[in-house]
Amino acid sequence: xxxxxxxxxxxxxxxxxxxxxxxxxxxxxxxxxxxxxxxxxxxxxxxxxxxxxxxxxxxxxxxxxxxxxxxxxxxxxxxxxxxxxxxxxxxxxxxxxxxxxxxxxxxxxxxxxxxxxxxxxxxxxxxxxxxxxxxxxxxxxxxxxxxxxxxxxxxxx
Amino acid sequence: xxxxxxxxxxxxxxxxxxxxxxxxxxxxxxxxxxxxxxxxxxxxxxxxxxxxxxxxxxxxxxxxxxxxxxxxxxxxxxxxxxxxxxxxxxxxxxxxxxxxxxxxxxxxxxxxxxxxxxxxxxxxxxxxxxxxxxxxxxxxxxxxxxxxxxxxxxxxx
Numbered sequence: 001x002x003x004x005x006x007x008x009x010x011x012x013x014x015x016x017x018x019x020x021x022x023x024x025x026x027x028x029x030x031x032x033x034x035x036x037x038x039x040x041x042x043x044x045x046x047x048x049x050x051x052x053x054x055x056x057x058x059x060x061x062x063x064x065x066x067x068x069x070x071x072x073x074x075x076x077x078x079x080x081x082x083x084x085x086x087x088x089x090x091x092x093x094x095x096x097x098x099x100x101x102x103x104x105x106x107x108x109x110x111x112x113x114x115x116x117x118x119x120x121x122x123x124x125x126x127x128x129x130x131x132x133x134x135x136x137x138x139x140x141x142x143x144x145x146x147x148x149x150x151x152x153x154x155x156x157x
Numbered sequence: 158x159x160x161x162x163x164x165x166x167x168x169x170x171x172x173x174x175x176x177x178x179x180x181x182x183x184x185x186x187x188x189x190x191x192x193x194x195x196x197x198x199x200x201x202x203x204x205x206x207x208x209x210x211x212x213x214x215x216x217x218x219x220x221x222x223x224x225x226x227x228x229x230x231x232x233x234x235x236x237x238x239x240x241x242x243x244x245x246x247x248x249x250x251x252x253x254x255x256x257x258x259x260x261x262x263x264x265x266x267x268x269x270x271x272x273x274x275x276x277x278x279x280x281x282x283x284x285x286x287x288x289x290x291x292x293x294x295x296x297x298x299x300x301x302x303x304x305x306x307x308x309x310x311x312x313x314x
Contacts, residue, residue, distance in 0.1 A: 031191060031313075031314075032191045032221070033191070034188060034189045034190070035192045035213065037251060038195060038211070038213070038251060039248055039249060039250055039251070040197065040248065040249035041247070041248050042244075042247045042248065042249060043247065044246070044247030045246055045247030045248050046246070046247070047247075047248070048247065054195070056192065056195070064189070087199075089201070089202055089203070090198070090199045090200065090201030090202030090203070090204075090205065091196055091197065091198050091199065091202050091204070092196065092197035092199060093196055094194060094195060094196070094313055156188075156251055157188075
């Protein structure tokens with residue numbers, strides 16, 4: 001009986017409660033990387049429901065090389081950090097972290113998605129990634145930019 | 158006569174048209190540094206006329222050490238980059254650079270202003286600093302934070 005309950009518990013955890021381990025490692029150092037650009041998606045935008053808030057895009061050294069040369073090397077990482085905002089006396093301030101979306105170049109590991117791994121970490125968690133459906137949507141959308149090595153972002157001067 | 162006119166022209170240039178060489182070097186690499194925080198000063202703010210727009214605060218490695226330890230070493234540089242903004246379909250985008258304000262720690266060179274040099278570069282220029290009056294105002298305001306080594310900014314996690 002004990003074993004049966006343990007098995008059921010394990011099955012429930014695996015199916016419902018446990019979340020998927022990320023396919024891309026959490027970019028622990030990203031807050032020290034260059035911010036390539038920033039934008040604020042406000043309530044008037046049709047993107048607000050899906051991705052409203054303040055977005056900072058970060059690039060590690062290899063990704064900066066990719067932006068310079070047009071060819072992103074293995075190890076290039078781009079992060080889309082999405083923050084809530086709060087307004088105090090007409091000043092918009094950074095609030096809680098909604099999550100970070102990450103793309104990492106590794107042509108071997110991610111050969112089925114243009115050489116890039118796509119994942120997302122909600123809130124402050126650093127281990128649980130997105131489900132396969134959402135990861136697939138990331139890639140599907142980024143194929144619009146296949147001619148730019150699947151990268152939407154640019155570096156503001 | 159020619160010499161007189163030349164002298165007058167030189168005097169006019171020195172007094173009115175020529176701008177002061179900066180007292181702090183332009184931080185040429187700042188766009189690759191960590192962004193410690195970002196805020197948007199909107200039209201509802203009483204600061205709007207003086208400093209409205211999007212502000213990114215950058216810190217070089219030495220300044221990040223200062224934020225960690227509370228003691229900013231010689232060579233620490235903090236940059237306040239102020240950008241115009243433009244709105245497209247409810248999304249606020251980064252616009253032209255209004256200017257960058259810089260503070261650099263050098264206890265010897267800037268011993269009369271708390272060990273920090275203060276300066277500002279308008280627009281995209283990298284050579285002409287602020288006049289003495291404005292530099293004095295920078296320092297005067299930063300003395301409010303004497304107990305924090307004259308630094309207002311903090312690092313968002």
